[in-house]
Amino acid sequence: MLYAYLSGEHPTLPLAELKAILEAEDQPYRILHVFEQLALLEAPPDAAPLVVRRAGMVKELGVVVVVAEADHGSIVDAARTADWSPVKCPFYVKPRFIQGYGSTHLDASRLAAEVGGIVARATGCRVSASKPASTVRVMVTEGAAVLGVVLARQSYAEMHARRPRARPFFKPGALSPEFSRVFVNLARTRRGGIYLDPFCGTGGFAIEAALMGARVVCGDLDRMMVRGARENLSWLGLMGGCDVYHGDALAPPLRPDTVDSIGTDPPYGRSTTTARRRVLEVVEGFLQEAAGLLRRGGYVFFAMPRGVGDPEELLSSTGLVMVEKHFMRVHRSLTRLLVAAVRP
């Protein structure tokens, strides 16, 4: 059994991203239980680095050693009877109180010391804070403590270095690399597959898709954005695998049945242009095109403002089938729907 430590940035997207990546990477899985920011699942341990390498909102995957009640005595008792064979020498114990669970009645240093002593005796390994080969986790969440060993952990430093404001071309409206990854992943983008973003703006999604190994095609109606997206992709040395065109998402320069995934953030009529069309008209027209461009089994993941139309109804006339829907609050008067659909 594995655990996945999820970002607290959004209530539903991190788990959805985990599932979508496992699907896109052809990894068998079964979600067993979902706690706050922590999911327990059956999946091959080899899937852990694949997930973490491309995730925006999955922070860490590890192998579960034992699950206990979230009090000191139960955690220590469970640690004593657990099989610590996944631990490599030397190791280090890092408790994590998710959302502050446990912080009122547990002492992190005492827990780390006691669990550390038990693991050291069970494995014969010494503890090393500076160069551990394994990190032992005590993840405390709502009503449970999950003890495990880290298999793969996200490093946000690289994502931070390519955040929208750090890139040579910046415009407001560009999402963070973490959120951009969610769009690309929820479109079930595959390595080597053709990924399309027809409303690419500054190229934020294109960057993430290219880093995941997809062949990227992206476009924008605004010439300045096209130049900017190219500049940003070049800055990261990614232009080689990308084709950036100038054109309308309602008439993209691609042949039918050639695209494997589409992850895109259409304009919503606030700070980004809709070329004087109504938002609904743009989304509707784009979905018609998407349905024709996608190969069978291909996914589209897109955003639209809540209240401008029913996504299921919009999709029904295209032949695409909605598979999931999430809400994203932008500010008091704007909530967006994030929708995944598949071409059956």
Ligand SMILES: C[S@@+](CC[C@H](N)C(=O)[O-])C[C@H]1O[C@@H](n2cnc3c(N)ncnc32)[C@H](O)[C@@H]1O
């Ligand atoms: C919300 S922004 C996309 C932001 C983008 N994800 C990024 O990383 O910068 C929407 C983009 O759609 C473009 N756009 C608006 N109408 C369009 C159309 N009909 N076809 C193509 N692009 C369009 C706008 O110029 C804008 O750059």
